[in-house]
Amino acid sequence: MQTIRTMFAHLDWANRRLLESLRSARLDEAGKAAPLFQHLLQAERIWLTRLRREDSRHLPLWGDDVDLDACASLIVANAAGFRDLFDTLHEDALDQPVSYRSQAGDPFESTVRDILTHVALHGQYHRAQINTALRAGGFEPATLDYILYVRLRDKA
Numbered sequence: 001m002q003t004i005r006t007m008f009a010h011l012d013w014a015n016r017r018l019l020e021s022l023r024s025a026r027l028d029e030a031g032k033a034a035p036l037f038q039h040l041l042q043a044e045r046i047w048l049t050r051l052r053r054e055d056s057r058h059l060p061l062w063g064d065d066v067d068l069d070a071c072a073s074l075i076v077a078n079a080a081g082f083r084d085l086f087d088t089l090h091e092d093a094l095d096q097p098v099s100y101r102s103q104a105g106d107p108f109e110s111t112v113r114d115i116l117t118h119v120a121l122h123g124q125y126h127r128a129q130i131n132t133a134l135r136a137g138g139f140e141p142a143t144l145d146y147i148l149y150v151r152l153r154d155k156a
Contacts, residue, residue, distance in 0.1 A: 001091050004113075007120045008086070009153075012079040014144040015041065018127055019075060023068055025139040033133035034066040040126040041074045047119045048081045050100040051112065061103050 022034055039062055049056040094113040101107055110118075131141035 001086065001089070001094075004094075004116055005086050008079075008082050008116075010146050010149045011044075011120055011123050012075065012082075013149050013153075014123070014127055014142075015075045015078075017142040017144060018130060019068065019072055021134055021140065021142040022071075022130075025134055025137060031133040031137055033130045033137070034068070035063070036126050036130050036133065038063055038066045038071055040123050040130075041071055041078060043122055044078045044119055045074060045081075046103070047115055048078060048085065050098060051085060051115060052081075053098070055101070057101055057103055057105060059103075 018037060022037060025033065042059065042061055042063070046056040046059050046061065049059065089112070094116075095111050097109045097111055098115060099107065099109045127142075127144055131144070134141045
């Protein structure tokens with residue numbers, strides 16, 4: 001469980017740093033950066049909802065209008081939700097199946113471990129795309145490497 005907790009602490013840290021970079025950029029010139037950021041946060045929310053055994057189909061996965069203040073609120077809510085989940089999740093529950101429906105309504109079943117791994121990797125993928133879009137727009141991308149997170153965490 002400690003590795004998963006650490007992955008999600010890094011995820012939260014990276015989301016917060018990326019939000020700072022997006023706030024300093026002019027969103028109209030940053031291309032797809034902001035919509036991708038909103039998407040990755042919404043995906044985290046959707047998977048958290050599914051892990052709670054709730055229906056996520058009412059939650060939008062993509063949106064046109066990006067509000068960075070709403071993204072900031074979602075970062076806080078997602079981080080708190082995952083911390084609460086981890087506080088009640090035991091190691092043996094990681095391999096338990098979760099039944100859910102995709103946003104299109106298709107039924108699936110995945111283990112808690114696979115869902116959590118997916119959430120962490122999905123976010124990394126899109127954060128890299130967002131940084132690429134920021135750089136293409138002439139803005140400074142956020143440094144989000146895990147090892148930097150660990151170095152900064154250990155200094156604190």
